[in-house]
Amino acid sequence: MTQVPIAPDLFTWPSDSPSLIAGKGSDGKLEFPYRSHRLVGGVREELEKVELPRRGTLWTFTSQVFRPPAPPYAGNDDVKSFQPFSVGYVELPGALKIEARLTEPDPDKLSIGQEMELRIVPFGLDADGNETMIYAFAPVQDGDTA
Amino acid sequence: MSTDDIAIIGVGMHPFGRYDGKSALQMGEDAVIDALGDAGVAWGDVGSLWASSMEVFNPEAITGLLGLTGIPARSTFTGCASGGNVLAQAANSVRLGEADVAVAVGLDKHPRGAFSAHPSVSGLPDWYGEAGLFLTTHFFGMKINRYMNDHGISHETLARVAVKAFRNGERTGYAWRNKQMSVEEILASPVLNYPLRQYMYCGPDEGAAAAVVCRADQAHRYGGTPVFLKASTLFSRKEGAFELLSPSLPIEADLSPTVYASRAAYELAGIGPEDVDVIQLQDTDAGSEIIHMAENGFCADGDQEKLIAEGATEIGGRMPVNTDGGLLANGEPVGASGLRQVFELTTQLRGRAGGRQVEGAKVGYAQLYGSPGTAAVTILST
Numbered sequence: 001m002t003q004v005p006i007a008p009d010l011f012t013w014p015s016d017s018p019s020l021i022a023g024k025g026s027d028g029k030l031e032f033p034y035r036s037h038r039l040v041g042g043v044r045e046e047l048e049k050v051e052l053p054r055r056g057t058l059w060t061f062t063s064q065v066f067r068p069p070a071p072p073y074a075g076n077d078d079v080k081s082f083q084p085f086s087v088g089y090v091e092l093p094g095a096l097k098i099e100a101r102l103t104e105p106d107p108d109k110l111s112i113g114q115e116m117e118l119r120i121v122p123f124g125l126d127a128d129g130n131e132t133m134i135y136a137f138a139p140v141q142d143g144d145t146a
Numbered sequence: 147m148s149t150d151d152i153a154i155i156g157v158g159m160h161p162f163g164r165y166d167g168k169s170a171l172q173m174g175e176d177a178v179i180d181a182l183g184d185a186g187v188a189w190g191d192v193g194s195l196w197a198s199s200m201e202v203f204n205p206e207a208i209t210g211l212l213g214l215t216g217i218p219a220r221s222t223f224t225g226c227a228s229g230g231n232v233l234a235q236a237a238n239s240v241r242l243g244e245a246d247v248a249v250a251v252g253l254d255k256h257p258r259g260a261f262s263a264h265p266s267v268s269g270l271p272d273w274y275g276e277a278g279l280f281l282t283t284h285f286f287g288m289k290i291n292r293y294m295n296d297h298g299i300s301h302e303t304l305a306r307v308a309v310k311a312f313r314n315g316e317r318t319g320y321a322w323r324n325k326q327m328s329v330e331e332i333l334a335s336p337v338l339n340y341p342l343r344q345y346m347y348c349g350p351d352e353g354a355a356a357a358v359v360c361r362a363d364q365a366h367r368y369g370g371t372p373v374f375l376k377a378s379t380l381f382s383r384k385e386g387a388f389e390l391l392s393p394s395l396p397i398e399a400d401l402s403p404t405v406y407a408s409r410a411a412y413e414l415a416g417i418g419p420e421d422v423d424v425i426q427l428q429d430t431d432a433g434s435e436i437i438h439m440a441e442n443g444f445c446a447d448g449d450q451e452k453l454i455a456e457g458a459t460e461i462g463g464r465m466p467v468n469t470d471g472g473l474l475a476n477g478e479p480v481g482a483s484g485l486r487q488v489f490e491l492t493t494q495l496r497g498r499a500g501g502r503q504v505e506g507a508k509v510g511y512a513q514l515y516g517s518p519g520t521a522a523v524t525i526l527s528t
Contacts, residue, residue, distance in 0.1 A: 007273040022394075032394035033271060060295075062287025063340040064278060069262030072275025086340075087284050089395065097395040099279065107340035112295045123277065134277055 006123055006132040009034045012051060013133065018120050019054055020098060020135060023047030030096050053092045054118045055140065061088030063107045076124035090116045090137045103138040115140040152237040153365035153372035154357050154526065155247075156185025157489045161320035162353030162476040165255075170202050170352065170479075174253030175211040177354035177482075181249070185358040186369020192358075193245025195219040196235040198228035198252045199481035205253055218244065226428060226516025227380060228252060229355070229484015230524050234378040236359050247360045247368075254479030256350035268391055268518055282517055283347070283431075285390040287339030290433025292388075294341065297448035299436060301341055305332040306454050307432035308345050308474055314461065315475025317502040322351055323475045346432035351477030355485035357492070373495045373510075376525040377414035381406040383519030390517050403521040404441040404513060411523035412443065417509065419443035422525075424494045424504045425465060426487035426512040429472040434515070439467065442513050442523070466504050469494060480516070487512035488524060495528050 005013050010033055012018045023034040025045055030052075031038065037046050067073065067082035077083065086102040088110070103119060104110055116137040123134040158180025160173040174197070182189060189212050197205035198221060206219035218239070224231045229252045236250035261282065265275040274280050293299060309329055315321030327345060335344035358370075365372035383389045386400035412418055419442065427442065429435035436450045444465050445453055453459065459467040470476065470490040473483060491510030493499050510526040 006277065007271060010273070029396070030394075060288040060292035061340070062284055062291055062342075063337065064281065064284065065336070065338060068278040068281055069259065072262070072264055072272070072280055073278045074276035075278060085278070087279065087288070089288065091397065095397070097397065099393050099395075101277065101279070107337075112292065134273075 002130045003122070003133050004126060004130045006134045009049070011120060011135050013120065017054065018118065019051035020118065022050050022052050022096065024050045032096055032098055052095050052098070056090045056092040056116055058110060058112055058114050058116050059089040059091045059097050060112060061086055061102060061107065061110050063105070074124055086110060088137065101134065101136040103136050110139070151362050152240060152359055152375040153362045154359055154375060154488070154492055155365050155368045155370040155372050156181040156183070156187065156358035157492045158182070158184055158356045159486060159489045160354040161322070162351050162479055162482070162486065163322040165352050170199060170253040170255040170354065171205070171208050171211060173255070173352065173354040174205065174208045174251050174356070177253070177356040178208065178212055178249055178251050181356040181358050184370050187247055187358055189213050190215060192247050192249050193217055194236070194239040194248045196232040196239070196248070196250050197221045198223050198232045199254050201254050201256060205251070205481065208251060208253070223481065224380065224520050224522070225518065226430070226478070226480055226483060227514040227520040227522035228481050229487065230378065230512065230514050230522030231380055231484070233357055233359070233485065233488055233524060234380065236357070237375055237378065240359055240361055246364065247358060249356060249358055250485060251354065251356040252479070252482035252485045253354035254481040255352040256479065261350065270391060270393070274393060279393070280391065282390045283339045286431045286433060287342050289388060289437065290431070291341055293433065293437055299448070299451055301333060302329060303436065303451050303454050304341065304346055304432040305329040307429070307435050308332045310460055311429065311468060311471045311474035314469055314502060315471030317461070318470045318475070321471040321475040322477045323471070342431050342433060348430055348473035349477045351479055353479040353482050355482045355489050357485055357488050371496050373492050373526050373528055376417070376527050377411040378524050379407045379410040379414065380520065380522040381410070387519060389519035402441050402515070403519055404438060404515050407521040407523040408442045408513065411525050415525040417525070422465070422509050422511040423507040424469060424491060424510045425467045426472065426491060426510070427467055428513055428515040429468055429474050430478070430516070432474065435467060435472070438513055438515065442511070461502055461504060469499065469502050469504060484512070484514045484522065487514070488526070491526050495526060
């Protein structure tokens with residue numbers, strides 16, 4: 001099955017070590033997701049694409065135990081087959097706090113401040129039957145190298 | 147805006163709950179008739195109207211039920227902060243000389259279940275909704291989880307907030323959820339968004355509330371017992387504030403818009419939190435009430451653990467919060483919720499709250515917070 005990003009310009013893909021893509025203005029401020037322009041000092045400015053760090057710390061998290069209202073939710077599941085997931089903010093040092101799905105669904109196995117790393121994981125299916133890929137953060141296991 | 151020139155002379159409410167076969171506008175009509183009766187004002191003497199609703203596109207069409215008198219009738223919607231906003235706009239209408247008497251009304255009738263919309267209405271990309279991230283409830287879970295971690299708040303304290311809400315709901319009589327529950331029962335209910343459980347969340351429902359305002363120096367002309375609008379503020383989020391539906395946040399943080407709205411309101415009213423007798427806080431969930439106690443200046447971060455265990459926020463405590471059960475017991479018809487707060491504070495300041503009366507209440511404080519990062523504060527006094 002062909003794997004495609006859930007949306008363009010979210011992360012570098014395909015890649016052995018993918019990164020999230022942010023927009024950077026001449027004031028140095030970062031924005032995720034990337035957008036082509038914003039006001040900088042009151043003037044419309046095109047933003048530069050920059051790659052964000054792949055590792056950070058878990059700033060906070062919560063869980064989603066019931067299937068979100070669909071639409072807009074478009075997971076490849078139904079009310080019965082839905083699998084609970086976690087959502088959190090991961091603080092990427094010197095960059096941004098990023099809201100993301102977490103690969104660990106059990107809140108009791110997560111803790112604020114723990115180290116997390118970016119993953120690109122399968123999410124659902126697009127209209128052409130391709131597998132859509134989305135960014136998520138996974139707890140760093142002992143022995144993982146940065 | 148300094149507002150000690152405006153009096154609330156009447157309030158009315160259509161209790162919040164589920165009313166099959168009754169429209170939001172019909173509930174709004176009941177609330178306005180109730181408020182006009184309370185004020186001793188005839189509809190024909192009302193000079194302008196401001197309305198708010200999330201589900202009804204033109205809630206000002208309520209004039210079709212009340213009487214087509216040709217007055218300026220307008221609507222505005224600022225999420226959960228709408229009730230505070232329409233009260234402020236009705237007051238402004240009087241202040242500007244447009245009307246001698248103005249009506250503010252909020253009305254709503256939400257479908258059952260979680261709110262659902264397309265991400266584009268919040269300026270967010272499609273994939274954010276497809277991925278299951280477009281849910282305001284994630285924010286509430288994440289904000290209180292971080293707050294508990296930083297300030298030593300326990301799961302039991304979350305449950306105690308809900309226990310108080312349902313107990314006050316029972317005393318209030320017309321509250322939607324009015325059956326007392328124990329800490330153990332609430333902690334045994336399923337987690338919806340960790341650490342928040344089923345009975346720690348308010349539910350969307352149906353209902354309406356209304357207020358009638360006039361110039362303070364004319365309040366004696368009408369039959370009602372006036373209370374006075376001392377401050378009315380509204381702030382939107384600043385960059386760096388931890389807010390709903392944010393795919394990313396800057397590392398450098400700013401304060402919640404509630405903090406700015408609260409500070410500005412105290413300054414306008416010329417009082418501090420220690421002068422407030424009865425408090426209404428946005429309790430979309432039990433965690434929000436805890437956080438909002440500190441954001442509105444009623445305690446330091448972390449003191450809630452002890453204060454709530456001691457009963458400080460109960461009726462009879464030294465800072466009674468959500469004496470009518472708040473959103474947790476009444477549910478949230480979004481367009482009406484802020485005017486329910488005003489209804490309850492006015493009832494308390496008039497000494498008419500019966501079994502839930504805060505003795506000697508002279509100053510009331512109401513805070514609203516919601517999507518897309520908007521907070522409003524209203525201060526009333528006798």
